[in-house]
Amino acid sequence: MSFDVPEHLHYLESHEWIDPETGRVGISDFAQDELGDVVFVELPGVGDDLEAGGEFGVVESIKAVSDIYAPVSGEVTAVNDDLANDPELVNDDPFGDGWLVELDFDEADLDDTLDADEYEEQIA
Amino acid sequence: MGLRTPPLYGRHEDRGASFTEFGGWDMPVDFAGIQEEHAAVREAAGIFDVSHMGEIEVSGPDAERLMQRLTTNDVASLDPGDAQYAAITDDDGVMHDDTVVYRLPDGWDAEFLFVPNAGHDEDAYDRWTTYRDDEGLDATVENVTEDYGMVAVQGPDAPALVAERAGDGVLDLSMFEATGAAVAGVDSLVANTGYTGEAGFEIVFPADGAGAVWDAFATDCQPCGLGARDTLRMEYGFLLSGQDFHPEDEPRTPLEAGIGFVVDLDTEFVGRDAIAAQEDAGLDQQFVGLTLDERGVPRHGYDITTPDGDGVGVVTSGTMSPTLDEPIGLGYVDTEYAEDGTTVHVQVRGTGKQATITTPPFLDQ
Numbered sequence: 001m002s003f004d005v006p007e008h009l010h011y012l013e014s015h016e017w018i019d020p021e022t023g024r025v026g027i028s029d030f031a032q033d034e035l036g037d038v039v040f041v042e043l044p045g046v047g048d049d050l051e052a053g054g055e056f057g058v059v060e061s062i063k064a065v066s067d068i069y070a071p072v073s074g075e076v077t078a079v080n081d082d083l084a085n086d087p088e089l090v091n092d093d094p095f096g097d098g099w100l101v102e103l104d105f106d107e108a109d110l111d112d113t114l115d116a117d118e119y120e121e122q123i124a
Numbered sequence: 125m126g127l128r129t130p131p132l133y134g135r136h137e138d139r140g141a142s143f144t145e146f147g148g149w150d151m152p153v154d155f156a157g158i159q160e161e162h163a164a165v166r167e168a169a170g171i172f173d174v175s176h177m178g179e180i181e182v183s184g185p186d187a188e189r190l191m192q193r194l195t196t197n198d199v200a201s202l203d204p205g206d207a208q209y210a211a212i213t214d215d216d217g218v219m220h221d222d223t224v225v226y227r228l229p230d231g232w233d234a235e236f237l238f239v240p241n242a243g244h245d246e247d248a249y250d251r252w253t254t255y256r257d258d259e260g261l262d263a264t265v266e267n268v269t270e271d272y273g274m275v276a277v278q279g280p281d282a283p284a285l286v287a288e289r290a291g292d293g294v295l296d297l298s299m300f301e302a303t304g305a306a307v308a309g310v311d312s313l314v315a316n317t318g319y320t321g322e323a324g325f326e327i328v329f330p331a332d333g334a335g336a337v338w339d340a341f342a343t344d345c346q347p348c349g350l351g352a353r354d355t356l357r358m359e360y361g362f363l364l365s366g367q368d369f370h371p372e373d374e375p376r377t378p379l380e381a382g383i384g385f386v387v388d389l390d391t392e393f394v395g396r397d398a399i400a401a402q403e404d405a406g407l408d409q410q411f412v413g414l415t416l417d418e419r420g421v422p423r424h425g426y427d428i429t430t431p432d433g434d435g436v437g438v439v440t441s442g443t444m445s446p447t448l449d450e451p452i453g454l455g456y457v458d459t460e461y462a463e464d465g466t467t468v469h470v471q472v473r474g475t476g477k478q479a480t481i482t483t484p485p486f487l488d489q
Contacts, residue, residue: 036142036351037159039444040421040451042473058473060421062158062443063351084419 003029003123006095010071010110011119017095018071020110023103025071027059029094030123035061038090041083043100048076052109057100059090071113074105130175131273131334139347147242147366149176152349162355162446164346165320169279171345172353173338178245178269179328180252181234186261191236194255195225196378196395198388199236202227207300207315210386212240212248213395217377217402219369221248222386224317229304234266237313237328241365245269255394273334277341278324278356286325289340290314294325308333308340319353321360321485355443361413361454361484367424368411368440368454377402380456382411409437410462413484414453416470418477422453427471428461431478436461439470445486452486453479 005028009017015031018024032038040060050056050070057068080099083089090098114122127150130136136143141152152173154161164170182191191199197210207226211219221244226237240248249267256263277286287295290305294314297303302315310333318324329337354364363369363383369376377399378387389400416422422442429435437457445452453470461468464483469476 036154037157037446040419042420060444062355062446063153065421065423 003033004095005029005116005120005123007116009095010113010115012069012071012113013122014069016069016071018103018110018113020107023074023077023105024099025101025103026094026099027068027090028119028123031066032091032094032098035059035064035066037062038087041087041090041100043079043083044076046076046079050074050076050103052112068100070103072103072105072109074103074109076101077104078102128176130173131331132173132175132338135335135338135342136173136347139342141347141349144350146350147176147244149242151176152347154349154351155347158349158351158355159446161346161348161352165279165322165348165352165356166447167280169277169281169285169324169345170348170352171338171341172276172278172348173273174276174326175273175331175334176242177274178240178242178248178267179272179274180238180240180245180248181266181268182236182238182252182263183234184263186256186263187235190252190256190261190263190265191225191238192391193259193393194252195223195238196387196391196393196399197225198391199225199227200391205229205302207302207317208386209300209383211378211383212251213378213393213399214371215395215398216375217395217398218371218375219378219381220244220251220371221365222363222383223248224315226302226313226315228313229302231304232313239274244365271331272328273331273337274326274328275337275341276318276320276324276326277345278318278320278322280323282322282324285341285345286314286327290327308336310336312337319362320356321362321487322356355446358441358443358452358454359445359447359486361486363411364441374440376411376456379403380407380409380411407459409456410459412455412457412462413482413486414455414468414470414479415482415486416451416453416477416479420470420472420477421451422455422470422472422479428455428457428479429469429471429476430461431467431469431476433469433476436468447487452482454484457481
């Protein structure tokens with residue numbers, strides 16, 4: 001099975017992605033497939049400060065509870081409210097409508113993330 | 125030690141299953157996705173490989189006495205071809221496992237077959253042979269778990285699908301009744317039993333016939349993994365051994381676990397006196413269902429509290445019900461909180477979420 005790994009995103013070993021242009025954060029196609037049917041997402045509030053590598057929420061599938069980690073430090077500027085009613089968006093469109101939060105972050109933090117090639121190698 | 129694998133392992137791999145360890149076995153957790161498999165069983169039919177369940181055969185002049193001694197239900201009431209649900213308890217009345225006991229139909233080698241849960245077959249074998257020897261009983265006990273495969277075909281379409289392959293005789297079986305039948309040419313035991321709340325059958329057959337039996341169903345019937353097996357049983361409030369009760373981690377008697385109906389206090393089973401005493405004294409805690417009134421998912425080990433945060437129990441199983449699209453849980457609460465409709469809280473990662481005690485099944489039967 002092969003998974004989408006969009007070139008323009010950065011990744012964590014723990015399967016989160018961040019868009020360096022918009023500060024959007026989500027979990028990867030690989031991660032959503034491993035979890036299976038997502039039934040609940042717990043996210044921070046707008047204005048919360050996240051620390052790179054820190055837990056900032058939870059994605060639950062029927063079979064597992066999975067912590068999600070912040071790829072970079074920053075302030076939450078938006079939260080995907082659609083996930084409250086439609087958590088399955090994380091499965092259906094992990095890099096699009098299934099995004100989790102948007103961050104105002106320091107670009108220097110991206111140095112500690114994986115690029116698409118590195119992440120693809122990790123999940124191969 | 126390596127994991128045990130069912131005879132159908134290769135077929136599951138070919139079908140693209142994801143696997144998980146369960147009770148020392150490497151078993152499929154899902155094929156098409158838990159929700160899709162769950163819906164297939166509620167709306168049509170699904171087939172589960174349950175070869176990880178144990179099989180122990182008991183025969184000989186004292187076979188009935190040994191079975192009566194080590195299971196809580198009344199084995200003497202079984203005619204050939206009858207089955208019953210029972211608990212296996214210790215001297216304190218604490219459940220070590222639950223099981224289905226069959227008095228096999230005429231023509232079978234053994235007199236009794238019982239089915240312990242995955243990973244419990246060796247303990248059960250030890251328990252049976254130890255009691256046999258200690259009490260000087262004349263009975264043969266054989267752990268035939270590896271010799272047999274087992275599938276469950278479950279769902280509203282299951283009776284017709286099984287009748288097409290095993291003959292219409294299976295349609296005459298009452299609940300907890302079994303018969304011998306050839307399924308896809310394989311001599312099998314076909315029982316009107318299951319763990320989903322739907323109509324259906326469990327089929328036991330020699331391991332070398334597993335492929336033929338599976339193939340006879342798996343084209344018309346959704347293959348299902350342990351994930352859907354778990355969500356289906358939770359919607360009906362059925363216990364999972366090792367999770368809803370466990371001799372060390374969650375020691376419970378059958379009365380506390382809500383299965384007093386499998387206890388016959390007129391039989392001299394191990395644990396009888398402790399359970400009789402508990403019945404007289406009343407229960408401190410009881411097994412209940414609950415629905416979460418807020419977003420979240422109750423999970424094994426989460427505390428159940430009053431709205432003020434005082435501990436009154438624990439969640440032992442929970443999920444997002446695929447049928448209801450609501451979070452449901454099973455667990456134990458102090459008896460005074462066990463009444464249907466009582467408001468409690470489930471502590472989810474440090475936050476109390478409101479829940480309502482709801483006696484299972486969660487679905488209308």
